[in-house]
Amino acid sequence: DLRNGLRPLGSTPAEFEQDLLSNLYYRRGTTVESASAQDAYETLALTVRDRLAARRARTAAAHYESNPRWVYYLSAEYLLGPQLEQNLLYSGTTELAPAALKSLGFDPAEVAALDVEPGLGNGGLGRLAACLLDSLATMDIPAVGYGIRYDLGIFKQQFVNGEQVETPDDWAFQGDPWEFPAPDDRHRIGFYGYVGPDGWVPGEVIDGEPSVLLVPGYGTETVNIVRLWRARATESSFDLRRFSAGQYAEAVEQAVRAENISKVLYPDDSTESGRELRLKQQYFLVSCSLRDIIRRFRFRNEGWDGFAGKTVIQLNDTHPTLAIPELMRLLVDEEKLDWDQAWSIVRQTFAYTCHTLLPEALETWPVDMLGRLLPRHLEIIYQINEGLLGEVRSRFPDDIDRVRRMSLIQEEPERRVRMANLAVTGTFAVNGVAELHSELLTSTTFHDFATLWPDRFTNVTNGVSPRRFVKLANPGLSTLISSGLGSDDWLRDLSLLEGLVPLAEDASFRSQWRSEKRRAKAALGLGDPGALLDVMIKRFHEYKRQQLKLLHIITLYHRLKSDPGRFGVPRTVLFGGKAAPAYTAAKSIIRLINAVSATIAADPVASGLLRVVFPANYNVTLAEKIIPAADLSEQISMAGKEASGTGNMKLALNGAVTIGTLDGANVEIRDRVGADNFFLFGLDAPDAAALRGSSYQPRSYYESDPELRSAVDAILSGAFGGVGQEVAQSLLDRDEYLTLADYRSYVDRQDEVSAAWKDQERWTRMSILNAAHSGFFSSDRTVADYLDRIWRAAPVQP
Numbered sequence: 001d002l003r004n005g006l007r008p009l010g011s012t013p014a015e016f017e018q019d020l021l022s023n024l025y026y027r028r029g030t031t032v033e034s035a036s037a038q039d040a041y042e043t044l045a046l047t048v049r050d051r052l053a054a055r056r057a058r059t060a061a062a063h064y065e066s067n068p069r070w071v072y073y074l075s076a077e078y079l080l081g082p083q084l085e086q087n088l089l090y091s092g093t094t095e096l097a098p099a100a101l102k103s104l105g106f107d108p109a110e111v112a113a114l115d116v117e118p119g120l121g122n123g124g125l126g127r128l129a130a131c132l133l134d135s136l137a138t139m140d141i142p143a144v145g146y147g148i149r150y151d152l153g154i155f156k157q158q159f160v161n162g163e164q165v166e167t168p169d170d171w172a173f174q175g176d177p178w179e180f181p182a183p184d185d186r187h188r189i190g191f192y193g194y195v196g197p198d199g200w201v202p203g204e205v206i207d208g209e210p211s212v213l214l215v216p217g218y219g220t221e222t223v224n225i226v227r228l229w230r231a232r233a234t235e236s237s238f239d240l241r242r243f244s245a246g247q248y249a250e251a252v253e254q255a256v257r258a259e260n261i262s263k264v265l266y267p268d269d270s271t272e273s274g275r276e277l278r279l280k281q282q283y284f285l286v287s288c289s290l291r292d293i294i295r296r297f298r299f300r301n302e303g304w305d306g307f308a309g310k311t312v313i314q315l316n317d318t319h320p321t322l323a324i325p326e327l328m329r330l331l332v333d334e335e336k337l338d339w340d341q342a343w344s345i346v347r348q349t350f351a352y353t354c355h356t357l358l359p360e361a362l363e364t365w366p367v368d369m370l371g372r373l374l375p376r377h378l379e380i381i382y383q384i385n386e387g388l389l390g391e392v393r394s395r396f397p398d399d400i401d402r403v404r405r406m407s408l409i410q411e412e413p414e415r416r417v418r419m420a421n422l423a424v425t426g427t428f429a430v431n432g433v434a435e436l437h438s439e440l441l442t443s444t445t446f447h448d449f450a451t452l453w454p455d456r457f458t459n460v461t462n463g464v465s466p467r468r469f470v471k472l473a474n475p476g477l478s479t480l481i482s483s484g485l486g487s488d489d490w491l492r493d494l495s496l497l498e499g500l501v502p503l504a505e506d507a508s509f510r511s512q513w514r515s516e517k518r519r520a521k522a523a524l525g526l527g528d529p530g531a532l533l534d535v536m537i538k539r540f541h542e543y544k545r546q547q548l549k550l551l552h553i554i555t556l557y558h559r560l561k562s563d564p565g566r567f568g569v570p571r572t573v574l575f576g577g578k579a580a581p582a583y584t585a586a587k588s589i590i591r592l593i594n595a596v597s598a599t600i601a602a603d604p605v606a607s608g609l610l611r612v613v614f615p616a617n618y619n620v621t622l623a624e625k626i627i628p629a630a631d632l633s634e635q636i637s638m639a640g641k642e643a644s645g646t647g648n649m650k651l652a653l654n655g656a657v658t659i660g661t662l663d664g665a666n667v668e669i670r671d672r673v674g675a676d677n678f679f680l681f682g683l684d685a686p687d688a689a690a691l692r693g694s695s696y697q698p699r700s701y702y703e704s705d706p707e708l709r710s711a712v713d714a715i716l717s718g719a720f721g722g723v724g725q726e727v728a729q730s731l732l733d734r735d736e737y738l739t740l741a742d743y744r745s746y747v748d749r750q751d752e753v754s755a756a757w758k759d760q761e762r763w764t765r766m767s768i769l770n771a772a773h774s775g776f777f778s779s780d781r782t783v784a785d786y787l788d789r790i791w792r793a794a795p796v797q798p
């Protein structure tokens with residue numbers, strides 16, 4: 001930066017090449033002649049990162065000068081996606097970089113293929129965190145994301161005989177050129193021990209060391225950061241005495257235990273694991289991040305009275321909820337504030353986003369475990385609980401049952417701390433992630449709390465980054481959209497997509513739109529342009545009902561064999577997604593999909609018309625390839641179970657038409673794209689809840705619907721390699737998510753999908769209108785809503 005007397009970075013092709021060369025020599029320590037593709041990749045990454053770092057310096061200076069209110073996002077997961085392409089785009093070097101590489105004799109495609117995505121999350125919750133960071137930076141909001149730098153990200157998925165097999169994802173094996181280690185900003189944190197007269201005396205300490213990743217905004221100077229903590233053993237943890245005695249394993253035992261805290265991401269997704277290491281991870285994230293936030297605040301020399309005015313901390317689900325008792329501890333025990341003043345600061349600082357409706361996904365921790373690991377925090381939780389229950393008793397005298405329900409401590413069958421109740425109690429705002437979800441939270445999950453504190457609850461509907469999921473994922477369609485709209489301003493104001501509405505009536509535009517779909521399919525290796533590409537990409541979970549899609553596929557297969565007139569149109573069904581390693585039922589569904597796929601592929605009558613493809617290891621990189629190619633978006637969860645969904649938004653923005661239930665954000669998508677451009681089916685949330693509450697008999701649907709019966713019977717009889725009988729059996733016996741009840745409505749709607757596909761002009765119109773009316777689902781709008789309803793922070797332009 002010139003202001004600091006720095007030499008400016010190159011902006012012409014020749015200068016960019018000079019910068020590359022200089023980095024290759026002086027930072028990578030090699031030469032053009034001896035450089036490998038990996039050397040070239042690392043060097044390119046450094047050269048691009050330098051440009052962002054210069055902007056980061058200007059951003060930090062602007063933030064320092066304006067002393068703004070800060071948004072801190074605490075999340076155990078970030079699914080940032082591949083960094084190279086995005087950082088090329090955001091640094092304006094998309095054309096410069098490959099040209100410079102080529103002129104130095106490297107193959108740009110080979111170099112780009114070395115970029116590894118950091119898979120530091122499970123699914124929607126982690127990807128939402130990444131989209132919000134992108135939008136915060138794009139909107140010039142002073143913000144920092146805090147997370148954990150897991151050594152091993154979400155497992156790699158392989159199929160062996162159709163079964164999911166997990167292998168470790170050592171994503172940073174080659175090093176990660178995008179991150180800046182910041183060992184100076186280490187914090188020492190404690191675990192175990194006891195509470196003495198002067199507060200907590202930990203029995204074990206470890207260090208948290210941050211790595212900084214740059215988060216650039218699009219079309220602005222701002223570059224924000226995310227800080228990811230890794231656990232480090234303290235210098236004293238190596239036991240030299242044991243080492244000298246030849247006890248080598250014992251000598252490093254304590255160090256290994258300490259560093260295990262950030263070793264691996266829990267791949268659980270929606271089911272509680274109850275492992276102490278997970279609780280340690282959560283406290284580790286919370287404690288390191290709060291110390292960092294306080295260090296940054298102290299730097300500005302203000303008193304605690306000013307803290308909440310300058311700070312809002314968003315809790316991404318309950319995973320970081322220990323931040324509430326931790327900040328109480330820091331304020332009361334270390335800063336010597338009185339309890340009431342501390343509680344008022346805490347209550348004005350935190351806000352909580354809930355991402356689920358599954359009761360089994362609400363985190364609780366055994367009181368014994370929490371008390372052993374964090375004895376002072378348990379005392380603080382008890383004291384918060386006394387205040388809460390006092391308030392409940394005075395508002396609702398003699399309502400013992402209400403007190404029992406709202407308590408932070410569950411008593412039966414064992415004593416556990418209810419993290420969601422703690423999160424609601426210690427925050428000023430609680431939001432769901434789609435309209436329907438937020439309504440269900442106040443009417444069911446948090447009904448008692450919403451009665452006590454109605455103003456605390458709000459909605460912020462999720463969104464997705466149009467930069468990553470349209471521009472980067474689908475460059476061809478993006479160019480077409482820009483030419484149709486006459487500018488690329490839509491990338492920063494997605495509501496401008498409405499301007500595509502008249503173009504849906506333009507035959508030449510429709511034909512170009514179809515060409516882009518065809519091109520994306522060809523790039524995926526799904527070249528048959530006549531076949532409808534039917535896509536279901538998401539984590540495997542029974543409530544999401546991949547098994548319903550499977551019953552439909554088997555029905556189509558049976559029609560091909562015995563009633564071809566009812567088959568419909570050629571289809572390729574694409575599945576993508578992982579199952580939690582311990583989730584047996586979800587793994588059975590995966591295995592059955594692969595078996596059905598093989599059976600159909602081996603059948604000469606069917607294989608030309610119906611294909612089932614299931615690429616392994618679905619992740620952000622793969623999503624960016626699949627989404628542009630999709631014609632049909634499967635959003636078929638049991639109504640009332642999917643909090644929002646965000647894949648549904650990405651697919652609609654890329655011109656896929658949705659078949660879906662009235663669940664999560666599907667409701668809002670349908671409201672906007674119009675009922676004519678959305679294939680609705682199935683029970684709505686109230687009807688589904690009512691049916692589940694009565695005596696639901698899945699067998700009655702099986703017995704009265706011949707097509708359903710033959711689909712289920714085929715599985716039971718072992719027609720698909722003798723695999724997956726347990727999937728069919730569980731549908732007949734229990735069918736927890738009403739798959740059989742919604743089957744007929746789903747299959748009939750799919751017949752209408754096929755009919756619509758036959759009229760390609762009509763389909764293309766629907767496709768264009770889906771994109772045109774989906775501008776609301778930009779994460780920029782989501783951030784605007786968070787700012788307005790919760791964060792109340794203002795932009796600062798560098």
Ligand code: 26M
Pocket residue numbers: 122123124125126128266267268269270271272273274278355356361433462642643644645646664
């Ligand atoms: C819990 C315990 C132990 C280990 C892991 C977990 C856990 C991890 C991730 C539990 C839930 C996790 O994520 C849930 C999630 O991704 N929810 C999704 O959030 C999206 C963003 O709001 C929504 O769009 C989806 O509907 C919702 O399912």
